[in-house]
Amino acid sequence: MAGIGFMARTFDKSLSIREHEEFKNSVIRDLSQVRTEYKRDDDRLEDRIKVLEATRPTTGELEARLKGSEPK
16 A cells, blocks of 8 residues: 555656756757757758759740740
8 A cells, every 4th residue: 555655646746846947948948949940941941942943944945945946
């Protein structure tokens, strides 16, 4: 019976104020890191889109290729 009571108290333990603050700070750090990673990935995607848009042929170039002549 004492063992069951001990186990119940162990699993029913509430966080102390210090543990709560450590948990809160850990969650804040993790969220900050996730935001930083999302921002970095977003910047990479924007750079890739800029490169693709800069190298994509214009409508005139596509029409010229389809007709078999050089673009003007």
